[in-house]
Amino acid sequence: MAGGRGLGHILERNLRLDLTVVVNHWLTHSVNLWLTTAMDEIAKAQRAVDRAREQLTATVREARSNGRTWAEIGDELGMSRQAAFKRFGEVTNPANGQKITGGSMTVAQIQQFTEKVFDHIGAGELDELEQLIHPDARKELSQEVIAETWAKVLSEIGGKESYEDTHVVVPAGDRIEDGDSVLGTVVGVTTVNCEAGEVMGRVAVDEKQRIVGLLIVPTDHSPLPF
Template structure:
């Protein structure tokens, strides 16, 4: 892992060095590469490339470029770009907000909750709800919400091919779970509070930031 304090020039040089080493390790057709070694080297290149991208975004922001410009360049919304690279300041403390995701099983738990809700196993789903969601997410609320989604995109067909997207937003861990429907894609969004209880659950269009 590269030192996070390295300059862009130093990181770029390190990236070039590791990419060259990966290229050399591929070898010739007469010398089959050690594939696990290639995986290790590729991961190393990916780690440094991620740091280079992060630092480039920071410098673009320092130069006055907007999140919209950066998001357009990366093919994501400005909010998605901000959530990935931004450094929000907590208005309560004036300190940088902690974006570290500590729920290592957030994707699996969110997928399980969504499965329980979609399949009508609400007793199991409610075990994960906090008090506010437990009071608000009645059987009627579930039925009305799923009916509205069915009216838009038809019957539920399964989960999407992409992995769930997990990030920290404020005090919450938020997970987007891709869903496939008869006439289009959607995503379930599950928010976990600081006690790792479900603080919100929604079904949204995939382009929703």
């Protein structure tokens, strides 16, 4: 009897182990299958977004060729005529006959550039920052002016810690959606979180990704020059 109970105990234990292996294998397979399906759906959705963007660009340019104004197009898209032009515009450079189209810069590039500017400022890398400033703007945006302005920030709310809600707007103020490309001068905007508060940083960037304007102000500052 004791031997029978021992054998039964061994069989029961082995059965539990086998079931555990089967269940774990099933769970692992199910999770992997779910992850694969989810990633496939993400890739499919991204392709659909890309196709929709291409179709929208083609449709807008067709509307322009049929005489529609940027104001009309902007109304349909819920943006200003300038924002519509900067996103979809296409003009010819009279100097060389080459077309200049919307898409010379992406929103992501401007977002990264904006944070890079304040990385340089926060680290005191003013020589590196000066190389990013348009030559015509270097007198107004001198190293002395930038250093003095940042020193005031440090004395009030401490050093830079992080960024929040970095985005891009046209000079008129309309926000440009993530994933879009833009034409001409735009403004990168970010909230610079410091040790004891935050400030708003604004960087006006031309089509060659050169700084043509720089602003460090309280987050509720108004009116804004750009």
